[in-house]
Amino acid sequence: MLEVDDIHVYRGRTYVLKGISLRVTRGEIVALIGANGAGKTTTLRTISGLLHPRRGHIRYRPEADGPELELDRLPAEEIVRRGISHCPEGRGIFASLTVRENLLVGAYLRRDNRGIEDDYRRVCDLFPILGQRAGQAAGSLSGGEQEMLAVGRALMSRPRLLILDEPSLGLGPLVVETLFATLADINRRGVTILLVEQNAVMALELAHRAYVLETGRVTLSGSGEELAADPEVRRAYLGGA
Amino acid sequence: MTAERRNTAALRFVLPAAAAFVLAYVLQTVLDDYVMSIVNFVGINIILAVSLNITNGMTGLFSLGHPGFMAIGGYVTAILTLPAARKAMFLPDLPAWLAGLQAPFVPALVVGGLCAAATALVIGLPVLRLKGHYLAVATMGFLIIVQVLITNWDSVTRGPLGLNGLADLTTVWQVLPWVLLTLYVSWKVKFSSLGRTMIAVREDELAAQCLGVNLFFTRVLSLALGAFFAGVAGGLWAHLVTAITPSSFSLIMAFNIVVMVVVGGSGSITGSLLAAVLFTVLTEAFRPLEEHYGLYGIGEILMALVLILILIYRPGGMLGTREPRFLVDDDG
Structure with missing residues (x-):
């Protein structure tokens, strides 16, 4: 579905991604793990068109039997239009808009009002708290609720591929547990997920496959269980012996 | 939205609008010309604050260029409404097609507004790549460029002398419909996908x-x-x-309009409206005080003080980004 082929990305003058390649197959959950500064967020932002690679290609096939697109030169809004939704690091909720308004901004590129209302109800089923707080200013939600709002908002564009940047950031273990269960649920309903996580234990448990990034390169990849069992990964990211 | 709800939404606007017309009629019959001109200034300041609220308040673009756009609209309107005979006297070097043209007030205003909007599109291309303080400085630069251009473009603007003896076409019946239109449009924008997007970009x-x-x-x-x-x-x-000079539209004016938006609450239409009314009325109220005691500038000082206090104790302004509950649909 998505194929990142040897991308090199600079942020300003800093050479951040030194040739990253990875692939996401339809229906999968793929995790990127790695230390701070490894280039995880940069990878996600390059895929969703917020940054552009100096070299390399990103190929994306929205429909299983449809044509393939080159994403690396498209502006962000065109990429959203083609079914990739990015839920940014730190949530980025719009604090003075209500919960409902936040979700509606997520459907900004859509014009099918009935479909938008259906998806609004679906998101409220997925995260009941959002329905209960629909008229409240989003800034008054707790951290966990804000993350749910950010995920729900990303779903409002009806993505085929959902990109999540550190969904567990700053959340308590119980909330993370619920959130990840919902992500698995979203995935079962047919949305492919690519996520970046500091919380490697949870990420490897959830993901079908994962990549380990170190200073702008992929150093390891494999299934979630494989990586969780790998002595290197255990030492570096899972805090285990 | 059901038909019924659409009706109540329309009523929410039609009723206050009708009330405003009645009020304008009463004021017109009761008040003398001087006080009536203050009422008109209130209206103009409402248009300024509510429109700047779209740019500064909702989208969060800190623009100090508003008087620059006013100057463009003001000059265009003035030149278009000036009778041909006066044009020959004031502006002998005007191009022939413009020299013979005299437009009625309302179309002249619309053309003035469109010229200002077109200018915004052109300067927006370079300037809107900047953010925050940089944008404020750049829009201030735009304001100064407009002033310099007007001062030096003698053949069209009569330079520093400006245009005086303009017809006093601005009555409350001209101001009020524009006030209502500004309020209506910005309300419609705010509660549409576009308005949500603007606030999203700000946040x-x-x-x-x-x-x-x-x-x-x-x-x-x-x-x-x-x-x-x-x-x-x-x-x-x-x-x-009834007169317009290059210095009519100054940085102080930009500051005053920004103060109205900030005091009212960035993004709040009702807030901008209330702040514009308060601000204009208070400034006028201070005038006799200033003249009587020779305390010139006390009004400005108190305004600045009010701004500082608001920024400290109520940084969101009077109303924050929201509108009063009774004016908004329950589902927002």
């Missing part, structure tokens, strides 16, 4: 971009929309004061 542009919002398009549109109404306000202003 977190990265997240907005992630959701497919074209930041640049949204910013340019909000600058141009604000500029249109500023241009119209400039035209109304010129024909209320």
Whole structure:
């Protein structure tokens, strides 16, 4: 579905991604793990068109039997239009808009009002708290609720591929547990997920496959269980012996 | 939205609008010309504050260029409404097609507003790549460029002398419909997908971009929309004061309008409206005090003080970003 082929990305003058390649197959959950500064967020932002690679290609096939697109030169809004939704690091909720308004901004590129209302109800089923707080200013939600709002908002564009940047950031273990269960649920309903996580234990448990990034390169990849069992990964990211 | 709810929404606007017309009629019959001109200034300031609220308040573009757009609208309107005979006297070097042209007031105002909006589109291309303080400085630069151009473009603007003896076309019946139109348009924008997007861009542009919002398009549109109404306000202003010079539209004026938006609450239409009314009335109220005691400038000092206090104790302004509950649909 998505194929990142040897991308090199600079942020300003800093050479951040030194040739990253990875692939996401339809229906999968793929995790990127790695230390701070490894280039995880940069990878996600390059895929969703917020940054552009100096070299390399990103190929994306929205429909299983449809044509393939080159994403690396498209502006962000065109990429959203083609079914990739990015839920940014730190949530980025719009604090003075209500919960409902936040979700509606997520459907900004859509014009099918009935479909938008259906998806609004679906998101409220997925995260009941959002329905209960629909008229409240989003800034008054707790951290966990804000993350749910950010995920729900990303779903409002009806993505085929959902990109999540550190969904567990700053959340308590119980909330993370619920959130990840919902992500698995979203995935079962047919949305492919690519996520970046500091919380490697949870990420490897959830993901079908994962990549380990170190200073702008992929150093390891494999299934979630494989990586969780790998002595290197255990030492570096899972805090285990 | 059901038909019934659409009706109540319409009523919410039609009733206050009708009340405003009745009020304007009563004021017109009761008050003398001087006080009536203050009422008109209140109206013009409402247009200015509510339109700047679209740009500064909702989209968060800190623009100091509003008087620049007013100047463009003001001059365009003034030149268009000037009778041919006076044009021959004031501006002998005007191009022939313009020299013979005399437009009625309302179309002249619309053209003035459109010229201001077109200018906003052009300067938006370079300027809106900047953010925060940089944008404030750049729009201030735009204001100064407009002033310099007007001062030196003698053949069209009569340079530093300005245009005086303009017809006093600005009555409350001209101002009020424009006030209502400004309020209506900005209300419609705020509670549409576009308005939500503008606020989204203000609050977190990265997240907005992630959701497919074209930041640049949204910013340019909000600058141009604000500029249109500023241009119209400039035209109304010129024909209320009946004179217009390059120094009419100053940085102080930019500051005053920004204060109204901030005091009212960035993004709140009702807040901008109330702040514009308060601000204009208070400034006028201080005038006799200043003259009586020779304390010139006390009004400005107190205004600045009010601003500082608001920024400390109520940084969101009187109403924050929201509108009063009774004016808004329950589902927002």
